[in-house]
Amino acid sequence: MTTDTEKAAEWVNATAELKIAGKTIRLEMPVPAGPTRLAKLLPFFRYLADSFVDLSVENAQAEGLTVSCKQGCGACCRQLVPISEIETRRLAEVVGDMPEPRKSKILARFEEARMRLQEAGLLEKLRRPNSVRDEEVDPLGLEYFRQGIACPFLEEESCSIYAERPLACREYLVVTPAENCAKPTVDSIESVKLVARVAKTVRGLDAERSREGARWVPLILALEWAETHPDETLQSLGTDLVRDVFDRLMRRNAAAAKEGGGSGS
């Protein structure tokens, strides 16, 4: 990987050339030049995730696999979606900027979901995501899915905030039949093998820099999380944050390649 910057006012153009999964990918996007918080880089992380997903889909198609995800299929939007703290605050802003009566409608869906999780005995567990042990993640995900709680942003089985959807949503594409997503088990879903996992990398970096240190937050609790956890993350130069993210992505890939398991999870 090579990185390079060109000064332009308070932003710099970050470029990177990565050799990944046998292909060279060139990335270029403005990032803040001075001290900044991770949240400011969210557009850059989305761009990265989208670029890697495109490459991953190309690879899957070259292997003869077909991506089953398409507009109008929102089966995965009833799953437990892990997002970073910076994304909880962005979603809160997105909802806050919505005109009425749409805003009230979305807020009511979040509240209804909260009540249903409480009735199901899942709410307190989900409010403390760091207490969820690795071996509990899959059972918790299946139990959550059994509640059939649609994401508050799902409308007519499509994402109503497509441009603002979280990184985990961008990276979730499957090559198994769509019916499997409607009744998922631990073994019935095969995802597109990602060449790099931006969502997980950003969650890790965010956890290290934030006061709470949440490794993930359930999307369904994004608004209450954002309300009770203001952004107090450390500030760093935008270019340093970008370098850190690339280093982490490359380290993760190298480790996965060593194990012979693609990009790792």
Ligand code: SF4
């Ligand atoms: S944000 Fe959009 S894509 Fe993600 S779970 Fe919700 S409706 Fe689905």
